[in-house]
Amino acid sequence: MVITDKRQLEELFESQAERRWELAATGPSERAAKLKKLRAAILARSEELYAAVRADYGKPAFEAWLTEIFPSIEEIDTATKHLKSWMRGKRAKGALILPLSSTRVLYEPKGRALIMSPWNYPFQLLIAPLVAAVAAGNCVIAKPSNKTPRTAAFLADLIGSVFPPEEVAVVEGPGGTIGDLLLELPFDHIFFTGSPAIGAKVGEAAARVHAGLTLELGGKSPTILLRGANIGQAARRIAWGKFLNAGQTCVAPDYLFCPAELVGVFEEEMRKAVESFYGKTEEARAASPDFPRIVDQKACARLERLVSEAVSGGARLVFGGRFDIEKRYAAPTLLTGVRPDMAIMAEEIFGPILPVLSYDSLDEAIDFIRARPKPLALYILGRDKRSAERLIASTTSGSAAINDLLVQIENLDAPFGGVGMSGTGNYHGFYGFKTFSHERNVMRQGPVSAIEKFYPPYDTPAQKRLLAALKALKRLNR
Numbered sequence: 001m002v003i004t005d006k007r008q009l010e011e012l013f014e015s016q017a018e019r020r021w022e023l024a025a026t027g028p029s030e031r032a033a034k035l036k037k038l039r040a041a042i043l044a045r046s047e048e049l050y051a052a053v054r055a056d057y058g059k060p061a062f063e064a065w066l067t068e069i070f071p072s073i074e075e076i077d078t079a080t081k082h083l084k085s086w087m088r089g090k091r092a093k094g095a096l097i098l099p100l101s102s103t104r105v106l107y108e109p110k111g112r113a114l115i116m117s118p119w120n121y122p123f124q125l126l127i128a129p130l131v132a133a134v135a136a137g138n139c140v141i142a143k144p145s146n147k148t149p150r151t152a153a154f155l156a157d158l159i160g161s162v163f164p165p166e167e168v169a170v171v172e173g174p175g176g177t178i179g180d181l182l183l184e185l186p187f188d189h190i191f192f193t194g195s196p197a198i199g200a201k202v203g204e205a206a207a208r209v210h211a212g213l214t215l216e217l218g219g220k221s222p223t224i225l226l227r228g229a230n231i232g233q234a235a236r237r238i239a240w241g242k243f244l245n246a247g248q249t250c251v252a253p254d255y256l257f258c259p260a261e262l263v264g265v266f267e268e269e270m271r272k273a274v275e276s277f278y279g280k281t282e283e284a285r286a287a288s289p290d291f292p293r294i295v296d297q298k299a300c301a302r303l304e305r306l307v308s309e310a311v312s313g314g315a316r317l318v319f320g321g322r323f324d325i326e327k328r329y330a331a332p333t334l335l336t337g338v339r340p341d342m343a344i345m346a347e348e349i350f351g352p353i354l355p356v357l358s359y360d361s362l363d364e365a366i367d368f369i370r371a372r373p374k375p376l377a378l379y380i381l382g383r384d385k386r387s388a389e390r391l392i393a394s395t396t397s398g399s400a401a402i403n404d405l406l407v408q409i410e411n412l413d414a415p416f417g418g419v420g421m422s423g424t425g426n427y428h429g430f431y432g433f434k435t436f437s438h439e440r441n442v443m444r445q446g447p448v449s450a451i452e453k454f455y456p457p458y459d460t461p462a463q464k465r466l467l468a469a470l471k472a473l474k475r476l477n478r
Contacts, residue, residue: 002156003171006181013185015166016112016139023137023167024109028084031135038131038162039076042069048154049123056122056148057328058293059245064123067245071410072127078412078429079135086135086433092441096470097454100446107437109137110212111188116179116202118194119145119295120248120350126155129191129214130168132432138189140168143182147295187211189436193250196421203424214425214435216250217418218348221375223253223405224365224391226382231262234381234403235269238354239277241379241405243332246292247352251377251399251406254349255338257365260358263336267318270354274319274332282322286329293328294351303330303351306344310335310355313342320353340368362387366394374398374420379405398422 003009042049046069053059053068092103113133117126126144133140142159144152149172156170163169171178183190183205189212192202199215206213223241225234242253258266278285285291294300304323311317320333330351338345338355345355359365369378378397380388388402398418401408409416409428417426427435453466471477 003173003178003181009171009178009181009185012141012165012169012171013112016141016169019166020109020111020139023139024111026137028087031137032080032083034134034163035076035080035131038127038134038159039073041158041162042072042127045154045158049151052150052154053122053148055150056119057246057295058291060290060292063245063290063292067121068123071124072131074410074412075128075131075428075432079131079433082430083135083433086430096473097450098443098445099450100448101443103441103443106440106442107136107434108440110436110438111138113138113140113189113191113436114182114185114187115140115142116182116190116192116194117142117144118250119147120245120250122148122151123155125193125216126170129193129427129432129436130159132427133189133191133436134163134168135433136436138436139166141182141187142168142170143179144170144172146172146174189213191427191435192216199423212435214427215418215423216416216427217376217421217423218250218350219373219375219418219422220254220345220348221251221377221379221397222255222257222365222369223379223381224257224362225259225262225266226380226384226387227259227262228384229382231265232269232272235266236273236276237381237403237405238379239270239273239332242354243274243277243291243352244406246294246330248292248295248350249406251409252350253354253377253379253405254375255345255355255357257359257368258356260360263356263358266356267334267336270334271319274334278332282320282331285331286322286324291332291352294330295328297325297328299351300325300328300330303349303353306347306349306351307333307335307353310338310342310344313339315339315342315344315355362390366391369395374418374422376418376422377401377406377408396420 050061050064053064089104089106092105115129126142144155152172156172159168159170186209190206191214192199193216196217199217278288278291307321315335316337318334318336320331322331333353336356338357374396376398378400380391380402399408412429415426415431416428417423
């Protein structure tokens with residue numbers, strides 16, 4: 001749906017206001033039926049999605065299936081399987097002074113939700129929160145990134161074939177205009193995935209109307225290679241995690257801490273991994289059909305600048321460092337001898353460049369991570385369980401994985417989200433349903449209420465006996 005002015009947006013928003021109470025009254029079977037219809041539409045039109053993401057930034061079809069379609073289908077299957085139990089809510093334990101009452105926590109839809117998705121996984125990062133919002137019974141307006149226009153158009157058409165716009169609508173257009181207009185509307189919940197800078201602006205908009213808020217941001221996710229690790233295995237896992245989607249992944253490893261004496265070995269193993277993934281020469285890697293492009297020329301030029309400045313400042317270019325701005329190509333790149341004061345260590349890279357810092361003591365890595373904003377992910381590779389547990393206990397991050405990368409976010413029985421500058425709130429599976437729901441305390445009192453014994457006038461003999469008994473029970477006289 002292409003919106004051209006504020007009036008159209010307001011009309012769409014008001015149409016969802018009329019529909020939201022009808023959706024709130026739907027049961028699990030009705031909501032599941034809508035999600036199953038979405039599932040069927042995704043599978044029937046997957047080839048169209050592959051064509052769209054390849055046209056937008058050269059994403060291979062298999063990678064699109066693995067990182068866009070499969071996680072989305074998993075979200076739908078989890079929701080439809082468990083929706084009945086989720087909507088049932090849960091019984092709360094009784095309260096000491098309310099012995100004849102019962103309390104349930106009910107999950108009711110928040111109402112009208114705004115989902116603003118990014119360009120790096122343009123399909124999955126819109127569909128996953130959308131599934132959660134629909135499962136919770138909300139109306140949704142979704143705004144995909146205009147940096148991937150073909151995928152945005154596909155999403156609008158796909159969603160329009162499944163949902164009427166008064167329930168779910170995908171709005172296309174530039175974030176600087178349509179996005180700003182959307183943030184003026186009094187949504188009940190705003191779900192944003194993107195940069196911390198824009199996230200702060202979204203947070204301010206949510207605060208103006210006291211809307212619920214989920215921010216899935218990013219940051220510089222550290223990776224620590226431990227002594228005694230299987231370097232060959234670790235290098236392959238790091239290479240996959242770093243170069244998937246050409247490094248344009250919010251939970252990608254942003255930099256690596258490597259024991260000083262293992263840097264040379266790691267260099268060779270990383271070279272082997274990259275050659276086996278994308279080709280033995282720089283020319284072969286540039287021609288690989290399995291390596292995506294950077295989203296736009298501006299982003300590609302920024303990556304070239306970061307590498308150039310690092311090398312000029314004394315970093316060693318092990319391999320890569322090739323850029324074709326016009327074709328938006330940035331080669332898989334490894335840099336060693338990187339210093340903490342370099343520009344490449346000051347901002348999230350969001351590209352296929354891995355800077356390596358050496359360490360002698362694990363304390364150096366811990367102090368470095370603690371001194372910087374809390375990352376979205378943290379990765380540890382090695383056999384030393386004690387060191388791994390120490391790193392987990394001594395740092396914080398949105399998620400963490402030991403001896404693998406990225407895949408920790410695929411467990412839908414666990415929450416995915418950031419902390420501090422890397423995000424607010426979480427989702428996936430039940431946690432997504434919960435994010436788009438209001439947890440409502442509903443108490444039912446019996447014909448007799450114990451609390452009546454505490455009505456004024458105070459200090460009656462009966463009250464004094466009750467208070468004495470309560471104090472003794474709770475050991476308040478000690």
